[in-house]
Amino acid sequence: MRKYILAINPGSTSTKVALYDGKEKVFTNKIEHPRTELDKYHNIIDQYDYRLNLIVEWLKEVGISTSTLKATVGRGGMLRPIPAGTYLVTDVMIKDLKDCVGGEHASNLGAILAKGIADNEGIKAFIVDPVAVDEMDDIARISGMPDIQRKSQLHALNIKAVSHRYARENNRNLKDINLIIAHLGGGISVAPLKRGRTIDVNNANEMGPLSPERTGQLPVGELVKMCYSGKYTYNEIKTKIKGRGGLTAYLGTNDAKEAEERAKNGDENAKLVFMAMAYQISKEIGAMATTLYGKVDAIILTGGLAHSKTLTDKIQSMTRFIAPVVLYPGEDELEALNEGVLRVLEGEEVEKIYENEVEISD
Template identity: 50%
Template sequence: MKKNLILVINPGSTSTKIAVFKGEDCIYGDTLLHDSKEINRYETIYAQKEMRTSKILTWIKDKKLSLKDFCAIVGRGGLIRPLPGGTYKVTPSMIEDLKVGYQGQHASNLGGIIAYEIATDLNIHAFVVDPVSVDEMEDIARISGMPEIERKSLGHPLNIKAVTRYICDKLDKEFYNSSYVVVHLGGGISVVPVKCGKIIDVNNANEEGPFSPERVGGLPTGDVVRLAFSKKYTYKEFQKKIIGKGGLVGYIGTNDVRLIEKKIDEGDKKAELVLKAMAYQTGKEIGAMAAVLKGQVDAIILTGGISHSKRIVNWITNMVNFIAPIEVMPGEMEMLALAQGALRIINNKEKVKIYEEEVHLQNDQKF
């Protein structure tokens, strides 16, 4: 068993998911937990690198695996510059953008950094696959209505593209010659039209579209401005109302859909109305994205943790099944998706992308 294993690293805010794949088979998988007190000792995300790397290497040793058996290391892609989807070789320029958090600070920024550090010592390649900052939006979709603000492409591209590939195989469709509306139902809700393998529009789940367990989604702008200038909240407090204390948390006090469904089963009418409103807004957004595809939709795909809820899936289905058949893939397949991205390169099914050749700087100049 030499040089045929892939190590997959997916850092989260208080944990690091880790897996070892042989082909598409996961032979080991685990979640390394990080105590909040431990995390809070570090002033920046990047400062956590050594701690998380050490735990990963210890885990590998405990599994009695040899680092020499790995042919590639794959990390979750973070908030780097806008770029097309695909599998990218991690390069020094990408590392610099991950360090500073070019589009924001998030634990996923460490995925490529840790992968690169381990891979460099082993003289093998490090990759990231379909980072959060994948941007394939058409120019017309970028116009917001206010010249000072451009709509951004930020969502869940890794899982969205992975489940789309899976459904393509199931329906015997070509990934690059079919169209879908894909809905990621998680802490944020992303609704995207996928046309010929590209995510051509997206509601930035932090700012637009349906409200979700913790986020407000799109709001009436006039009321937002009045509330923001009411002097009731600091900037940070208002930000927290939008992301963290919005959505289901704001109305019901919890982001746990299972608890809310229990309340509904016990007769809580407010809980039912609010949860149904979230499904209603999601259905509306699906309709909008179907219009982007001019109604040429091979399937509507529901994925993410909340798609485990039959109640929510049924509410959404009843609104939109006139558009296209509904395919449900509960949960997420990010670890497998990361491994598959590396395998497509290793097996010469795709050409690896180079960050410096794909990203755009200000004035559309390249690195």
Template identity: 45%
Template sequence: MKIFVINPGSTSTKLALFENEKVIWAAGAHHSSEDLQHFHHVNEQYEYRRDFIFRLLAEAGIPIEFDAVIARGGLLKPTPGGVYAINEQMKYDLLHARMEHACNLGALIADEMAKKCGCPAYIADPEVVDELQPAARYTGIPEIERISIFHALNSKAVSRKYAASIGKHYEELNLIVVHLGGGISVGAHCQGRVIDVNNALNGEGPFSPERAGTIPADQFAELCFSGKYTLRQVKKMLNGKGGLIAHLGTNDVASIAHKAEAGEEPYKGVLDAMLYTVAKQVGAMYVSLRGKVDAIILTGGIAHSDYCVGALREQIDYLAPVVLIPGEDEMGSLAFNALGALKGELPLQVYHPQ
């Protein structure tokens, strides 16, 4: 079966064509700031991104004849995990999403492309997958509810991969999945549902290469009202200019880890502190699963770092076996989900948020 995968990022568009689970063509590009500066809102990039995709396919001589098209899910309303057929409600919610991101365009382009070749169009495990248990939603301020935004696609894909490797189904296991990337999410996967996870986008949990994580609320309130910063600047501190980049001026973890291994400060102290916050979050998810944990999976780009993995293992390996599945194969994960839906092995969900 031929499956076409679309993955729009904030400054890139990645494409791949699969035959079943084997990639037979991959392409994409980084979109320069000069190309994107003409667009005031992400939705305005639709035709630009769509035409870019059609152009690359034409240049490669690939006809638009697929069995399925699947896109990276966008910032929809909260919804359970799974494979979703793209419908009109989904398209409306993506066009009117509260948070702008290029990933919102993926399903819209996939739907147009699928209609051209008469095949189904899907998304799978978008970042807004919400399976939180009721107690995980509460905060001490009634007006503020915890929300679920995390690396759902990769976290669930590596969970299924690990389960298959031991002859089990994902729905049979309790796992803690640690996605280590520009943002860091640590989720408690209880028999196929992520019952608790830190909001990896907007200031909760571990700090990361680009994000501030949980910070002391009283001091943050004083900073917000100090008059020194605008709302936009404060939000950038939380996501984009927080974490390692705020402390060290770089988010290059490989370089930081090399210096940390040599004992160079402040690199060692800051990186070790970040990994300490990750380990603490693992401990919190261990409590969420009541200590019944089959494995702790380390994944994402930072999981390629021997230094970071070693430092984490020392702090968490007494809780449960630590499994290393480094990297983030979003394209392969999307193809896997589409193939499962086509074969009837993964149930097809209907997007209809409450």
């Protein structure tokens, strides 16, 4: 009997997997990949057989045959820009992931691994709300310099998952409400959702609030001076912006819990920087409220940093005049993947076809 959905989330040094029976998580595991093993492969795509075999071995260990799977779902990779939704994994999608049309990332393996297992069983493989989701209004793409266009890059999977959760818990239709959702993690995405569509977002890699490892938006003139000062290489500047920016640059740690504890224990600099992060998040929420003309049903704070009462209390105090603030701390990407497939299997949504949603000219 086919009853399980297998969810696969490849990361840089691990592959998270889970088996679901409906909404119930039956088994889950985080398969670690030692750097000594990964270094054997020139490209991420080359890791396919290695990771696939480990997933199959895990299924055998928990006593689950692939013949009991009714669908598989993988974390969506760096594809061409597409609307949100649950997508059937097709050969065209696989080709784009292997060609790295949107860049090389471990998540590119998600769809490929899901399809590899599904094809052997004659079942469907899906992805849900990949990082490539782009629903921005054209007016939001204008940057101020024609050479540069604002891009949609966001934590789409969790943002969309919590939007569905809010609508479900409040007996509302997602297409009838407006939300501002702030995903607070290693990177921070603040997105206004107008009747379910993400009409704008700060690019968490380059704009918006400072975060544990990223600078967020910077005074561009001073940044240009740094770039031409002769003190830094291109890669050094990139690392200062993403990887060693934000809390890391100011406090020497990317651990928000540590920064918060230092602030509580009298470290005035830690307190200032931690509160600056909350201040900047609140400003970004306020800015995004204008894109919805102030008609906001709720502000949702989610992601790992939303566990911090100090942070969320500050944000609530600065933004609750806009709309009620709802806390959905943490994220469960595997659960979000499963829920996306269930919405299709239960008839709540219709599966989308990748090649029907993108323009492929090459």
